[in-house]
Amino acid sequence: MMSLSVGKLRGLQQISTPDGFILLAAMDHRGGLRKLLRPDHPEAVDDQQLVDFKMDLCRALAPHASGVLLDPEFGAAQAIVTGSLPGHVGFLVALEKTGYSGGEQERRAEILPGWSVEKVKRMGASGLKLLVYYHPDAPSAAAQRELVEQVAEQCRRIDLLCVVEAISFPVDPGVSKSSPEFARTKADVVVRTAEDLTPLGMDVFKAEFPGDLRYEKDPERLLEACRRLDRASQVPWVILSEGVDYEDFAIEVEIAARAGASGYMAGRAVWKVALAEKDRARRRDILESVAAGNLAKLALVARRFGRPWHEKARPALDALARQITPTWYASYATDTSMK
Known part of the structure; x- marks a missing residue:
């Protein structure tokens, strides 16, 4: 059952x-x-080029978003120091290092060395995002569940919002994620992932769309898959874009929203249109016009058809409200040791 605290709610x-x-x-x-x-x-591509691109992204898209998701290496601190991230816009910071260890059929995410839950809190982030590679039948599944549980517990101890993103992968040798074979199982994998991971203490689930528009065109079947995901998730959920084209992601956002999603965390689907432009000034123009326009249109769709996060979180909100008495502060944050 979802549980909220004052700090998590604020995030x-x-x-x-x-x-x-x-x-x-x-x-x-x-x-x-x-x-x-x-x-x-x-x-x-050197490090400064990555930073420059992210700062241009942040300046162009943050005004059209409810928040941004940044990395600790080339984005988060830089966006604050340069003023690219407006002070009134919330932000999440990734906890994991890029890539994965293990074989193709037993992928494992790891926390970025030198980075921690406590440091995310200390820098003033609204919360963290932990990406895990997960397939319920993979040999690495238990280790990934343990990682989610450990990070969620650390977030609970210091009252930090915890968002978990799960990326699926095929466990059968020779099967690619873009194949029709994997597409036939994807809905079940995503739903089972929500069943496995969302009870472990996270606050928001960043889910893959439980279908593949390249192989499944029936909107009713896709809607039912998203409804299954909604029933499986014990916390508010949003969908990620997985780098699909904007037009496909807009379809996915509407279907997911109709099934109960509370929004999205949109990446390449929104801004990859600007990647081909090498001139920085012209690229900024594309980001500020086309990419920002894409984000604004997605927001209209999500808000028209979706469900606010507080509806799914209502029991947790009500429980928190009952805890807030005139002396609530006396027992607040008494369990903050990191393990």
Whole structure:
């Protein structure tokens, strides 16, 4: 059962609209961003070029989002120091390092060395995002559940909003994630992932869309898959864009919203239109016009058809309200040791 505290609730309020929708612009990409900027020669993209691109992204998209998702290496502190992130816009910071360890059929996410839950809190973030690679039948599933549980517990101890993102992968050798074979199982994998992970202490679930529009065109079947995801998730949930084209993501946002999603955390689907432009000034223009327009249109869809996060979180909100008495502060934050 979902549980909220004062600090977690404040973080959730900071990354959502006043009416309760989570409409985040995701820009926490790292290693993959080098490949996107220079597919022919990713190693030629230096660190400052990554920072520059992220700062342009943040300036263009933050005004049209309820919050942003940044990474600790090239985005979060830089966005604050340069003023690229407006002070009134909430932000999440990624906890994991880019990539994964383990084999293709037993992928494992790991926390970025030198980074921690406590440091995310200390820098003033609204919350953290932990990405895990998860398939319920993978040999690594138990270890990934343990990681989620550990991070969620650390967030509970210091009252920090915890968002978990789950990325699926095929466990059968020779099957790719983009294949029709995996597409046939994807809905079940995403739903079972929600069943496994959302009871472990997270506050928001960042889920994959439980379908693949390349192979499944029936909107009713896709809607039912999203309804299954909604029933499976014990916390408010949003969908991620997985790099699909904007037009497909807009369809996914509407279907997910109709099933109970509280928004999205949108990355490449919104801003990859600007990647081909190498001139920085012209690229900024594309980000501020096309990418920002994409985000604004998605927000209209999510708010028209979706469900505010506080509806799914109502029992937790009511329980928190009952705890707030004139002497609530006396026992607040008495269990803050990190383990």
